[in-house]
Amino acid sequence: MNCLFWNIRGIGIGEKIVPIRSLVEKKKVTFMGLAETKHKRSVQNRLKRMWGNDDYDFCEVYASETNGGGVIAVWDKQTFIASSKHMGSRWILIEGCINSYNFECRVGVIYGHNDRMGRCAMFEEIKQRVVSINKPILMLGDFNVTLHAGERTGSYRCDRSMNDFSEWITDLRLLDLPLHGLKFTWRRNESKSRLDKALCFLINEWRNIPNVPxxxxxxxxxxxxxxxxxxxxxxxxxxxxxxxxxIHDLEQKSDNRMLDTMEKARLNAANSFLHQWLIRRERIWRQRARSYGFKLKDHNSKFFLAATLYKKKEERD
Structure with a gap:
């Protein structure tokens, strides 16, 4: 099941429909979560245009009177068969089964409150619901809080909120899945944060999936x-x-004139990325060399055994 989450910041804006539908078709999305929709009435017609066909089901939580919040979950009815739906003021939790694997699980979409008290109340509400349903879970959302100091730069850090979030994740035994691509998911001027996350709890239940060796x-x-x-x-x-x-082109330019600010930034970034990729390639080569060495030892185990026995015989003599 391919999942997509997007903090859409207003579903009423028509130009957002085409890029969402393009992503759904390109990535073959079967479950989609939208947050901060700011909608106060059903948007089923708009969802049909985003999804591209009629073979879907959905669940929605309307925005407040101040246009805050709003969450929607949409999924393919053939891929994910929903058995029950649970909703709060800013979250949706769908309980169901992935049809192709007969795998029962829960998928949630969350849009966190901007204030600490609102988030804590939401976390406690979700915690009670999750604990009462003992099944694997995947939660997608904009939690409006970072997990540690490395996920935020250029702005005020709230240690109490981070501790609340960390304790909640620990209590539910959730795993924060790593992201690929950009490190931060929210930007404003010089401030950057990673607010969007995918949290899951699968390990124990994955071992006990019925009828799957x-x-x-x-x-x-x-x-x-x-x-x-x-x-x-x-x-x-x-x-x-x-x-x-x-790097070569920019260094050639620097031989003839002074680089401007943008070119210097590009040169520094290119050098940094080149260094990271060279280290990554070196590590891959070392891993492949070790793997190849182990394979050779396996193929020549008779030779190594004979050499070891011969060496022991020489030592005894």
Whole structure:
């Protein structure tokens, strides 16, 4: 099941429909969460245009009288069969089954309050609901709070809110899934934060999926792992070459004139990214070398055993 979350900041703006529909079709999305929709009445007709067909179900929480909040969850009825829906003032939790694997789980969409007291009340409300339903869970949302200091720069840091969020995640045994691409999901002037997150709890229940042997579970992971490797590592040499070209061109310009502020920033960024990719490539080479060495030892185990026995015999003599 492919999931998409977007803090849309107003679903009434027509020009947002086309990019959302394009993403849904390109990524083959089967579950979509939208936050900060600011809608006060049903938007089913607009959702149909976003989704692209009639084969969907949805759940919505309207915005407040001050145009704050608003959450929508949309999913493909053939892929995810919903059995129950739970809603709060700024969150939706759908309980159901992934049809292709007969895998019962819960998927949630959350838009956190801007104030600490509102968030704490929402966290407690969700916690009670999650604990009462003992099933795997995936929660997507803009939580409006960071988990640690490294997720925020250039603005005031609230340690109490971060502690509240961290304790809530720990109590529910949730895992904060890493993001690819940009480090921060919210920006304003010099302030940056990672407010959007995907939290899951799957490990214990994953081992007990009924009627699915372990080797089939591992097969399920094979395709997404191949896609992840292809997206992140197969193009490694091309990315290194691209950064080298950018650095070479800018350094050539610097021989003839002073670089402006934008060009200096590009040069520094290119050098930094090039360094990161070179380190990554070196690590990959080392891992492959070690793997290749282990394979050779396996193929030549008879030789290594004979050499070891011969050495012991020499020591005894």
């Amino acid at each position: 372990l080797h089939n579970k591992l097969k399920i992971l094979k395709t997404p792992l191949k896609a992840w490797r292809s997206a992140n590592f197969d193009c490694m040499d091309n990315k290194i070459a691209d950064f080298e070209v950018v």
